[in-house]
Amino acid sequence: MNIVVCIKQVPDTTDVRIDPATNTLIREGVPSIINPFDMYAIEEALRLREKLGGKVTVISMGPPQVTEALKEAISMGVDDAILLSDRAFAGADTWATSYTLSMGIRKMGGADVILCGKQAIDGDTAQVGPGVAEFLDIPQVTYVKKIEQIDDKKAKVWRMTEEGYEVVDTSLPAMFTVVKEINEPRLPSLKGKMKAKSFQPTIWKAADIAADEKNIGLNGSPTNVVKIFTPPVRSGGIILQGDINEAVATVVEGLKERQII
């Protein structure tokens, strides 16, 4: 089975600190990591390979430094990695990102299963998985928390919903975007680390994947970010310390005043 995992390198948003003087984010020195949800996608791909045989390839679009993320994937046991890197890809919104990734996957000769994370923790849109599926004209199941059954033609998977989950049957090839409930990602093995050390990903530029320049990067992106700002902080309330019964009485009084109870 041919399995492709789309992975994105992201700044570690859990490591973001606030500068107390200016109330702005301190982003210098924030490490880059593989998008956490993509780790689950990699793990699931490796498990599918263990069960069904085949090959796992990761693909990423981004600047040259993404090589580090691809090496990390290799150290976990991924067979091969492809980096779509060209200054012309920069500034892509989800439309152009989905287009570019789909052209890369076409160039690879397609796949039986394509896995994405549920969402990236920087852009946070969750739109790229469905976007790639649409460009490749394949079915998709989002928010997958379990692959119950799979062979080379079809799969039965669990899609998480607001109320619980749905069991969905799909034909393959298909796109699955995965949530963290699906598995527990493994740590890199020693052998993997050795392989990663000397590994260099195949790098494809726009011309290599026959990408139409009208559809890539900033030029191909219908959306523009016009403003970025830090969210307004909620104005502080009352902090009650000391006697608990007094504190409780004050709070209940306040709730009555606000007509909440």
Add this chain to the structure above:
Amino acid sequence: MSDIEIIQDKCVGCGACLSSCPYGAITLQDNLAVIDDDKCTLCGACVSSCGFDAILIRKDQVEKADISDFKGVWVFAEQKNGQVQSISYELMGEGRKLADALGVELAAVIMGHKIGDACQDLIWRGADKVYAVDDPALEHFCDEPYARIMADLIKEYKPEIVLGGASTIGRALIPRVAIKARTGLTADCTSLAIDEEKRILLQTRPAFGGNIMATIICPNHRPQMATVRHKVMKEAECDKTRQGQIIKKSFDKATLASRTSVAQVVEEATNMIKLTEADIIVSGGRGMKAPENFTLVENLARAVGGAVGASRAAVDAGWLPYSHQVGQTGKTVAPKLYIACGISGAIQHLVGMQSSDCIIAINKDPEAPIFKVASYGIVGDVFEVLPALTKKLQETCGK
């Protein structure tokens, strides 16, 4: 090719842009900002941070789609068992405002099977027109036929704005529609407004796990599409005197075909009040220490008729199922009252609950970030405060 440039004559080397770059691509060299192309993703975050207009992103002249004949605001209405979902009422409320600001019609699109009452309901909630597709094949949400139909309808009727819910359905469906329609889609918006001069939609959304807000536009393509987060917009009122038109559409077999099918629907947490619909939520975090201690949280919830939520730490520990998780990767809630018990207030938790009307935080650490968003903060041990608060509320509410 598009690119980014620091205009050296304008840059004063103040360094304000450095912290705005999420990818650490900007450094100061000889008192000038320098951008490292190997790191820069052209995301645009730095441009508005410079008070001296020194950062310029050049976008090549792009082909403009002909956008002049796109008119009207559309809402994709979700239904389950023929019942319109509350997120769609919120979209109707917001859609009505946008349509009025633009002086155009508001239409709803609904798909399903036996949805007659839902169509009428959408008119009462503000729709001038309802495009309805009723077919047994559409009873359950299915990505492919839903996306094809939505894209076909857009092509035929050319709305200028299309809104969908940022729900599991909306987040699966709307991106596929946007690709088909060759247009932009802004995810998970928390605020929408019209720039009346340019007649464009200003779409504001949190990104980077709620650390920043971004305003996004789609200037040259139509429709302008957005998914909207649940519980941030106000539901449209139901006015049974409203009139509107229901337009029934039907589609051929090929359009209705799907390579996926739902074999089974499983509902979890059925005996609990639905988290996103609850007026009062009591949530517990790692500070509750053990699963059995959640009875304290449940007792408090019962005393006030509320639902039970949890931080991710509590869910990861297996104390409560995922369906109870509040936050970036859980549910966004905005109840009248949110009580956080033994929750530190990590940004990923805060983005899911900070638009609650009133927040009570109980934590033994006076420095816990949760107190920054609290209307009332009680510094104390949950094992003492919760029983006391429950008792007091039982007395008060029981009266």
